[in-house]
Amino acid sequence: MQLTLSQDDTTTIVTPSGPRLDALHTLGFKESMRRVISETQGPLRLDMRFVDFLDSSGLGAIVSISRIMGQDRPLELAHLTPIVAKVFRLTKMDQIFTIHGTAPELIR
Amino acid sequence: MTGAHLTRHFENSAQDAACALYDCVRFVAQHSHRADDIELALAEAINNVVDHAYIGTGRGTVEIKTAPDDGVHCTVHDVGRGMARQPGSTRAPSTDMDRGYGIPLMHALADDLNITSGRDGTLLSLTFPP
Numbered sequence: 265m266q267l268t269l270s271q272d273d274t275t276t277i278v279t280p281s282g283p284r285l286d287a288l289h290t291l292g293f294k295e296s297m298r299r300v301i302s303e304t305q306g307p308l309r310l311d312m313r314f315v316d317f318l319d320s321s322g323l324g325a326i327v328s329i330s331r332i333m334g335q336d337r338p339l340e341l342a343h344l345t346p347i348v349a350k351v352f353r354l355t356k357m358d359q360i361f362t363i364h365g366t367a368p369e370l371i372r
Numbered sequence: 373m374t375g376a377h378l379t380r381h382f383e384n385s386a387q388d389a390a391c392a393l394y395d396c397v398r399f400v401a402q403h404s405h406r407a408d409d410i411e412l413a414l415a416e417a418i419n420n421v422v423d424h425a426y427i428g429t430g431r432g433t434v435e436i437k438t439a440p441d442d443g444v445h446c447t448v449h450d451v452g453r454g455m456a457r458q459p460g461s462t463r464a465p466s467t468d469m470d471r472g473y474g475i476p477l478m479h480a481l482a483d484d485l486n487i488t489s490g491r492d493g494t495l496l497s498l499t500f501p502p
Contacts, residue, residue: 320473356465
Protein backbone atom coordinates (compact mmCIF):
# COMPACT_ATOMS: atom_id res chain seq x y z
CA MET A 265 0.00 0.00 0.00
CA GLN A 266 1.38 3.36 -1.00
CA LEU A 267 1.13 6.47 1.14
CA THR A 268 0.81 9.94 -0.37
CA LEU A 269 1.93 12.84 1.79
CA SER A 270 0.74 16.42 1.65
CA GLN A 271 0.79 19.35 4.04
CA ASP A 272 -2.02 21.47 5.52
CA ASP A 273 -0.47 24.19 7.64
CA THR A 274 1.32 22.26 10.41
CA THR A 275 -0.52 18.99 9.80
CA THR A 276 0.91 16.28 7.57
CA ILE A 277 -1.84 14.53 5.63
CA VAL A 278 -1.16 10.87 4.86
CA THR A 279 -3.39 9.25 2.24
CA PRO A 280 -3.10 5.46 1.90
CA SER A 281 -3.78 4.17 -1.59
CA GLY A 282 -6.08 1.45 -0.22
CA PRO A 283 -8.30 -0.26 -1.02
CA ARG A 284 -7.98 -2.64 1.94
CA LEU A 285 -6.34 -2.20 5.31
CA ASP A 286 -6.66 -5.78 6.51
CA ALA A 287 -4.53 -8.58 7.93
CA LEU A 288 -2.71 -8.98 4.64
CA HIS A 289 -1.68 -5.33 4.39
CA THR A 290 -1.29 -4.23 8.00
CA LEU A 291 2.41 -5.00 8.37
CA GLY A 292 3.46 -2.99 5.31
CA PHE A 293 1.19 -0.14 6.34
CA LYS A 294 2.69 0.02 9.82
CA GLU A 295 6.24 -0.02 8.46
CA SER A 296 5.46 2.79 6.04
CA MET A 297 3.77 4.81 8.77
CA ARG A 298 6.74 4.37 11.07
CA ARG A 299 8.92 5.98 8.39
CA VAL A 300 6.44 8.85 8.00
CA ILE A 301 6.40 9.41 11.75
CA SER A 302 10.20 9.55 11.93
CA GLU A 303 10.52 11.84 8.91
CA THR A 304 7.84 14.39 9.86
CA GLN A 305 6.93 16.62 12.76
CA GLY A 306 3.63 17.78 14.23
CA PRO A 307 0.16 16.28 13.88
CA LEU A 308 -0.69 13.63 11.30
CA ARG A 309 -4.05 13.26 9.59
CA LEU A 310 -4.84 9.91 8.01
CA ASP A 311 -7.06 10.50 4.98
CA MET A 312 -8.96 7.23 4.52
CA ARG A 313 -10.96 8.13 1.39
CA PHE A 314 -9.44 5.30 -0.67
CA VAL A 315 -9.71 2.62 2.03
CA ASP A 316 -13.00 0.78 1.58
CA PHE A 317 -12.33 -2.15 3.92
CA LEU A 318 -10.86 -2.12 7.41
CA ASP A 319 -10.81 -5.09 9.79
CA SER A 320 -9.61 -5.37 13.38
CA SER A 321 -6.01 -5.82 12.18
CA GLY A 322 -6.17 -2.50 10.37
CA LEU A 323 -7.85 -0.82 13.31
CA GLY A 324 -5.17 -2.24 15.57
CA ALA A 325 -2.50 -0.83 13.28
CA ILE A 326 -4.01 2.65 13.51
CA VAL A 327 -4.23 2.37 17.29
CA SER A 328 -0.62 1.20 17.43
CA ILE A 329 0.53 4.11 15.26
CA SER A 330 -1.34 6.52 17.51
CA ARG A 331 0.45 5.10 20.52
CA ILE A 332 3.85 5.30 18.80
CA MET A 333 3.24 8.96 18.03
CA GLY A 334 2.48 9.71 21.66
CA GLN A 335 0.32 12.37 23.26
CA ASP A 336 2.36 15.28 21.91
CA ARG A 337 1.67 14.34 18.28
CA PRO A 338 -2.03 13.83 17.60
CA LEU A 339 -3.20 11.33 14.99
CA GLU A 340 -6.46 12.37 13.39
CA LEU A 341 -8.55 10.68 10.73
CA ALA A 342 -10.52 12.03 7.82
CA HIS A 343 -12.91 10.95 5.09
CA LEU A 344 -13.85 7.55 6.45
CA THR A 345 -15.73 5.45 3.91
CA PRO A 346 -18.94 3.80 5.18
CA ILE A 347 -17.53 0.42 6.21
CA VAL A 348 -14.49 1.98 7.83
CA ALA A 349 -16.70 4.42 9.73
CA LYS A 350 -18.83 1.48 10.87
CA VAL A 351 -15.79 -0.31 12.33
CA PHE A 352 -14.85 2.81 14.28
CA ARG A 353 -18.43 3.24 15.50
CA LEU A 354 -18.95 -0.39 16.55
CA THR A 355 -15.68 -0.48 18.47
CA LYS A 356 -16.38 2.98 19.94
CA MET A 357 -13.02 4.15 18.67
CA ASP A 358 -14.84 7.06 17.06
CA GLN A 359 -14.95 8.41 20.64
CA ILE A 360 -11.17 8.25 20.90
CA PHE A 361 -9.99 9.67 17.58
CA THR A 362 -10.80 13.04 16.08
CA ILE A 363 -12.48 12.25 12.77
CA HIS A 364 -12.96 14.90 10.10
CA GLY A 365 -15.70 14.64 7.50
CA THR A 366 -16.79 11.72 5.39
CA ALA A 367 -16.13 10.74 1.83
CA PRO A 368 -19.52 11.72 0.32
CA GLU A 369 -18.52 10.72 -3.16
CA LEU A 370 -17.98 7.16 -1.94
CA ILE A 371 -21.13 6.67 0.15
CA ARG A 372 -23.41 4.17 -1.54
CA MET B 373 -35.93 -21.30 -4.43
CA THR B 374 -33.67 -23.60 -2.43
CA GLY B 375 -30.77 -22.80 -0.16
CA ALA B 376 -27.12 -22.70 -1.11
CA HIS B 377 -24.01 -24.00 0.57
CA LEU B 378 -20.30 -23.20 0.37
CA THR B 379 -17.42 -25.04 2.04
CA ARG B 380 -13.95 -23.51 1.75
CA HIS B 381 -10.82 -24.81 3.43
CA PHE B 382 -7.86 -22.51 3.97
CA GLU B 383 -4.29 -22.93 5.10
CA ASN B 384 -2.80 -21.13 8.08
CA SER B 385 -1.52 -18.17 6.09
CA ALA B 386 -2.70 -14.60 5.61
CA GLN B 387 -2.54 -15.07 1.84
CA ASP B 388 -4.78 -18.12 1.72
CA ALA B 389 -7.09 -16.63 4.35
CA ALA B 390 -7.54 -13.59 2.13
CA CYS B 391 -8.32 -15.83 -0.86
CA ALA B 392 -10.84 -17.80 1.21
CA LEU B 393 -12.51 -14.60 2.35
CA TYR B 394 -12.72 -13.43 -1.27
CA ASP B 395 -14.45 -16.68 -2.28
CA CYS B 396 -16.88 -16.36 0.63
CA VAL B 397 -17.71 -12.76 -0.22
CA ARG B 398 -18.46 -13.64 -3.83
CA PHE B 399 -20.80 -16.38 -2.62
CA VAL B 400 -22.52 -14.28 0.03
CA ALA B 401 -23.06 -11.34 -2.33
CA GLN B 402 -25.42 -13.54 -4.36
CA HIS B 403 -27.53 -14.48 -1.35
CA SER B 404 -27.65 -11.60 1.14
CA HIS B 405 -28.05 -7.85 1.16
CA ARG B 406 -25.80 -7.78 4.24
CA ALA B 407 -22.71 -8.88 2.34
CA ASP B 408 -20.60 -6.04 3.79
CA ASP B 409 -21.37 -7.03 7.39
CA ILE B 410 -20.83 -10.71 6.65
CA GLU B 411 -17.51 -9.98 4.92
CA LEU B 412 -16.23 -8.08 7.94
CA ALA B 413 -17.43 -10.69 10.44
CA LEU B 414 -15.99 -13.54 8.39
CA ALA B 415 -12.70 -11.66 8.02
CA GLU B 416 -12.49 -11.55 11.81
CA ALA B 417 -13.38 -15.22 12.21
CA ILE B 418 -10.86 -16.34 9.58
CA ASN B 419 -8.16 -14.04 10.96
CA ASN B 420 -8.80 -15.60 14.34
CA VAL B 421 -7.72 -18.97 12.99
CA VAL B 422 -4.56 -17.57 11.38
CA ASP B 423 -3.64 -15.48 14.42
CA HIS B 424 -4.38 -17.93 17.22
CA ALA B 425 -5.13 -21.50 16.24
CA TYR B 426 -1.80 -22.91 15.14
CA ILE B 427 1.91 -22.67 15.66
CA GLY B 428 3.10 -23.54 12.18
CA THR B 429 0.92 -25.31 9.67
CA GLY B 430 -2.78 -25.98 10.06
CA ARG B 431 -6.05 -25.59 8.32
CA GLY B 432 -9.37 -23.89 8.88
CA THR B 433 -12.74 -24.40 7.25
CA VAL B 434 -15.47 -21.92 6.46
CA GLU B 435 -18.98 -23.17 5.82
CA ILE B 436 -21.80 -20.91 4.71
CA LYS B 437 -25.41 -21.98 4.42
CA THR B 438 -28.17 -19.78 3.12
CA ALA B 439 -31.90 -20.26 2.89
CA PRO B 440 -34.41 -17.77 1.45
CA ASP B 441 -36.34 -17.28 4.70
CA ASP B 442 -33.65 -18.26 7.14
CA GLY B 443 -30.79 -15.86 6.54
CA VAL B 444 -27.12 -16.76 6.37
CA HIS B 445 -25.42 -19.18 8.75
CA CYS B 446 -21.62 -19.24 8.81
CA THR B 447 -19.21 -21.43 10.74
CA VAL B 448 -15.44 -21.15 10.92
CA HIS B 449 -13.74 -24.19 12.36
CA ASP B 450 -10.17 -25.18 13.17
CA VAL B 451 -8.52 -28.04 15.04
CA GLY B 452 -5.86 -25.87 16.63
CA ARG B 453 -4.95 -25.17 20.24
CA GLY B 454 -8.11 -23.29 21.15
CA MET B 455 -8.53 -19.73 22.27
CA ALA B 456 -6.86 -18.68 25.49
CA ARG B 457 -9.79 -16.50 26.45
CA GLN B 458 -12.89 -15.10 24.89
CA PRO B 459 -13.14 -11.34 25.26
CA GLY B 460 -16.57 -9.93 26.00
CA SER B 461 -18.65 -8.05 23.52
CA THR B 462 -18.03 -4.68 25.10
CA ARG B 463 -15.10 -2.84 26.60
CA ALA B 464 -14.17 0.73 27.13
CA PRO B 465 -12.54 2.31 24.08
CA SER B 466 -8.86 3.02 24.53
CA THR B 467 -5.60 3.20 22.65
CA ASP B 468 -3.87 1.01 25.22
CA MET B 469 -4.34 -2.17 23.17
CA ASP B 470 -3.99 -2.75 19.46
CA ARG B 471 -5.58 -6.22 19.51
CA GLY B 472 -8.81 -7.73 20.73
CA TYR B 473 -11.29 -5.88 18.52
CA GLY B 474 -12.26 -8.90 16.43
CA ILE B 475 -14.71 -10.68 18.72
CA PRO B 476 -16.48 -7.47 19.79
CA LEU B 477 -16.88 -6.65 16.10
CA MET B 478 -18.34 -10.08 15.35
CA HIS B 479 -20.75 -9.68 18.27
CA ALA B 480 -21.86 -6.32 16.91
CA LEU B 481 -22.26 -7.47 13.32
CA ALA B 482 -23.93 -10.86 13.67
CA ASP B 483 -27.38 -11.45 15.10
CA ASP B 484 -26.00 -14.42 16.92
CA LEU B 485 -22.41 -15.45 17.69
CA ASN B 486 -21.44 -18.67 19.43
CA ILE B 487 -17.88 -19.67 20.21
CA THR B 488 -16.88 -23.13 21.33
CA SER B 489 -13.19 -23.50 22.04
CA GLY B 490 -11.04 -26.13 23.68
CA ARG B 491 -8.05 -28.38 23.18
CA ASP B 492 -9.59 -29.83 20.02
CA GLY B 493 -9.95 -26.49 18.33
CA THR B 494 -12.42 -23.67 17.94
CA LEU B 495 -15.81 -23.38 16.28
CA LEU B 496 -17.32 -19.96 15.64
CA SER B 497 -20.91 -19.82 14.47
CA LEU B 498 -22.43 -16.64 13.13
CA THR B 499 -26.00 -16.02 12.06
CA PHE B 500 -27.31 -13.17 9.95
CA PRO B 501 -31.00 -12.54 9.27
CA PRO B 502 -32.55 -12.70 5.78
